[in-house]
Amino acid sequence: MEIYDSAEEEDEHEQFVRWFREAWPYLWAHRGCTFVIIISGEVESNPYYLNLLLKDIAFLHHLGITFVLIPATNIEIHKPLADRGKKTRDNSRLHDVDASAASGNFVAAKIRGVVTGVDYGETGEVKKVDVRRIRERLDCGDCIVLLHNIGYSSSGEALNYNTYEVGTTFSLAIEADKLISIMDGPILDDKCLVQFLTVEEAEAEADMGRVERVHLLDGIKGGVLLLELFKRDEVGTMVVSDVYQGTRMATESDFSRVRELIQASGELVRRSDEELLEMILLDCFIVVERESQIVACAALVSFSEEKCGEVASFVVSSDCRR
Structure with missing residues (x-):
């Protein structure tokens, strides 16, 4: 018979056992799945929150979940592209948390051009996703794929994508199980967390409404990815095209x-x-x-x-x- 030093310690053990029992079905359900994660520029630029998030992603990766990460470097990119053609740098922090990262030119771009009288300049659209090459890296099971919202046209021009458009298009192309957006705060309605959104409401928030399962999470909340994936009551906002409940x-x-x-x-x-x-x-x-x-x-x-x-x-x- 196990003896606890205090009632508080017993409560902690009971809470852990209860949490593990609740999480157990999800451990099997998520194993072998592919998740596409968009990381907002605000979270990406904060080393503390980014490190916590990457540690959780590396942990889940070792549990058998495959990941595609899309850092939204829009904070810098939305400035005039003075350094046109300069390649973005991969984030080396993935290696610090014992996870291999693979990057490459997996997405072909085209210039958006002039739409209804508006010149979008150096903004691009996704032209094609190289599903075969990306699947080769995901199916090997030993690396996390890293994308950027900078792409190149057939003429070599560097174009700035809409990150959510890239995430949605990419998720559909590789048939990802979930698209997860790590934001710089929760979605609130009168100071209360919005747990569910319709497809139309999600499209109003960001162009992410076409994917079957979308999660909008507060990246400032520690452990938010684990809490969302392994607790029955999620901590973020869920967008679903089918009946969730x-x-x-x-x-x-x-x-x-x-x-x-x-x-x-x-x-x-x-x-x-x-x-x-x-x-x-x-x-x-x-x-x-x-x-x-x-x-x-x-x-x-x-x-x-x-x-x-x-x-x-x-x-x-x-x-x-x-």
Whole structure:
């Protein structure tokens, strides 16, 4: 039997075990996935926040997640391009956190030119993504791919991309599992975190609405990437094109999870497995799903003759309670 020195130490152990159990399904779900991460210029230019972020990325990389990083060096680039044609420098901090980085001319550019009377000068658009070469580097599993928002046209001109356009186009081209934007603050509405955005709302924030799963994270918050990926209740803003969370009638295949939720509550009337299954088959149970995981359930048993009903169950997973 393990003996703790204090109640506080016991709480810390319990919290770690609870967190690890919650994170475990995501460890397997994310393994082998490809994430494209845009790092805002404000975060990139701050060594403290950048180092924390890169350490977490290196840790996840060693867990089997492949990454494409796109530093948004717009703070310097949005100034007049006096040094036209000068190549941007790769960030060597990736090597400091024990991760190999591969960079290259993976994206072909073209001049945006004049659009509706506006001359975009040296601003470029993505013309083509070299998916084969980028996949070769990702599939080898030993390096993180690094992109920049400076590209070159067929005539050798250095052009400044819109970083979010590069991230979106690149994510779609390589069929990335997630596009993550590390911003210099959270998205708030009346000082409250906005947890979900529609595609239209996301496009108003940045041109990122075409990717199936987009995460907008506060890069000033330490460990934000780990918290977002491995906790059921995210700490950032999620943009999804499909149903991220919703309710539906329970089916027979939900029996085990519904029983688990009810047993964990410890406060409901005891029912046998047969009684519980019968209630599910009679459409008494409604479940709440989040990312295909049942996080809550409720049951209403109707007594038509008496014109009343019984709330037979109302359970929310402890991981989701606020």
